Amino acid sequence: MYDFAxxxxxxxSEAVGLLKGxxxxxxxxxxxxxxxxLKQRLARPSDVVDLGGVKELAGIKVEGNNVVIxxxxxxxxxxxxxxxxxxxxxxxxxxxxxxxxxxxxxxTMGGSVANNxxxxxxxxxxxxxxxxxxxxxxxxxxxxxxxxxxxTALGEGELITSISFPKAEKAAYIKFPNPASRYAMxxxxxxxxxxxxxxAVTGAGPCVFRVKAMEDALSKxxxxxxxxxxxxxxxxxxxxxxxxxEYRAHLVGVMARxxxxxxxx
Amino acid sequence: xxxxxxxxVNGKSVSxxxxxxxxxxxxxxxxLGMTGTHVGCDTSQCGACVVHVxxxxxxxxxxxxxQAEGAKVTTIEGLAASADKLHPMQEAFRDNHALQxxxxxxxxxxxxIDMVKRHNYQxxxxxxxxxxxxxxxxxxGYHNIVKAILAAAPAMKSAGV
Numbered sequence: 001m002y003d004f005a006x007x008x009x010x011x012x013s014e015a016v017g018l019l020k021g022x023x024x025x026x027x028x029x030x031x032x033x034x035x036x037x038l039k040q041r042l043a044r045p046s047d048v049v050d051l052g053g054v055k056e057l058a059g060i061k062v063e064g065n066n067v068v069i070x071x072x073x074x075x076x077x078x079x080x081x082x083x084x085x086x087x088x089x090x091x092x093x094x095x096x097x098x099x100x101x102x103x104x105x106x107x108t109m110g111g112s113v114a115n116n117x118x119x120x121x122x123x124x125x126x127x128x129x130x131x132x133x134x135x136x137x138x139x140x141x142x143x144x145x146x147x148x149x150x151x152t153a154l155g156e157g158e159l160i161t162s163i164s165f166p167k168a169e170k171a172a173y174i175k176f177p178n179p180a181s182r183y184a185m186x187x188x189x190x191x192x193x194x195x196x197x198x199x200a201v202t203g204a205g206p207c208v209f210r211v212k213a214m215e216d217a218l219s220k221x222x223x224x225x226x227x228x229x230x231x232x233x234x235x236x237x238x239x240x241x242x243x244x245x246e247y248r249a250h251l252v253g254v255m256a257r258x259x260x261x262x263x264x265x
Numbered sequence: 266x267x268x269x270x271x272x273x274v275n276g277k278s279v280s281x282x283x284x285x286x287x288x289x290x291x292x293x294x295x296x297l298g299m300t301g302t303h304v305g306c307d308t309s310q311c312g313a314c315v316v317h318v319x320x321x322x323x324x325x326x327x328x329x330x331x332q333a334e335g336a337k338v339t340t341i342e343g344l345a346a347s348a349d350k351l352h353p354m355q356e357a358f359r360d361n362h363a364l365q366x367x368x369x370x371x372x373x374x375x376x377x378i379d380m381v382k383r384h385n386y387q388x389x390x391x392x393x394x395x396x397x398x399x400x401x402x403x404x405x406g407y408h409n410i411v412k413a414i415l416a417a418a419p420a421m422k423s424a425g426v
Binding site: 001002003004005006008031032035036038039048050052076099100101102103105106180181182 | 266268284285286288307308309310312315321322323324327328329331332334376379380383396398399400
């Protein structure tokens with residue numbers, strides 16, 4: 001790891017101030033991706049701004065029809081929160097299946113969403129539930145937040161403060177984890193909310209994406225039978241030592257059907 | 266960048282000067298000389314480096330020492346009540362022959378104690394196996410580790426730890 005200057009702000013405004021004007025400053029939430037990246041010398045930030053001391057960024061609350069989760073809320077807290085389990089059990093299930101227990105004790109929702117790893121779980125929930133990402137400078141709709149491989153709509157010095165998830169009438173997340181890393185080879189989040197049915201896929205492509213054909217079919221008939229003949233094109237999907245694009249395309253269909261069945265239970 | 270760091274390790278206040286990039290596991294092993302916590306893979310996969318920070322199990326190879334400023338850290342060295350009285354989880358590992366080479370054992374024991382507490386001393390085999398996702402053992406095939414954890418859960422409850 002290259003050395004860097006370390007900062008531990010106590011408030012959001014202090015954190016934003018520390019990031020400002022430094023080209024190579026990086027915010028750090030749980031560090032579950034950033035620290036391994038630094039260890040491999042794949043990044044060389046001049047400054048690391050640790051958000052671990054910013055209390056105002058952590059916590060879960062229910063506001064009307066939405067569950068609002070602070071950016072620094074750890075996966076373990078989301079997985080075990082009575083509020084999340086009650087309002088959106090699929091979201092608690094997703095959080096409880098990220099990495100392993102030790103990673104869930106450190107990793108945060110905001111960090112995962114801001115990083116936008118193609119195999120991360122949370123982006124599928126954000127898109128399928130049509131969540132709103134709130135930052136220190138404004139709000140982003142789910143559909144315009146995830147831009148591509150590790151790319152989001154976040155600007156320089158922009159930090160996720162919270163994510164607001166609308167409650168779902170029905171929802172489920174099913175993933176096929178890589179047997180070694182537990183990252184999603186393919187994960188599908190299916191949700192029926194006030195804004196309609198959404199199907200969001202992670203792990204399969206460079207970035208989370210929706211499957212319109214499945215959404216249309218499920219809007220008419222919310223059953224796994226309704227999507228059994230929908231084929232996902234392999235074009236542009238990830239192909240690596242763990243699985244070909246064709247394999248992943250096939251898995252999208254299987255995971256989507258299992259998710260619909262789970263949502264109907 | 267050199268930073269002063271202070272924390273509580275196994276009930277004792279400790280401090281030292283570290284680089285910002287010093288990992289918690291390096292601080293424990295190289296600065297404090299507490300080599301019970303192991304570095305296995307150094308990539309947050311294997312769990313040999315698991316310690317408790319403020320009561321939660323974490324991988325100390327993926328946390329900076331400065332992030333533990335002010336925290337209460339417990340390592341494998343801090344479990345036994347005395348030189349001749351092991352923690353019930355350590356005792357259960359010994360009774361069930363839950364180790365061969367022993368390299369993964371400190372992390373296994375630390376993860377197992379956190380697991381038992383989070384599940385309120387009530388565990389079944391499937392839960393133990395799933396919860397061990399973050400700890401790798403290359404000798405035992407896990408069978409005796411699972412047996413040890415299932416045996417330790419009631420023992421920890423009756424011992425009040």
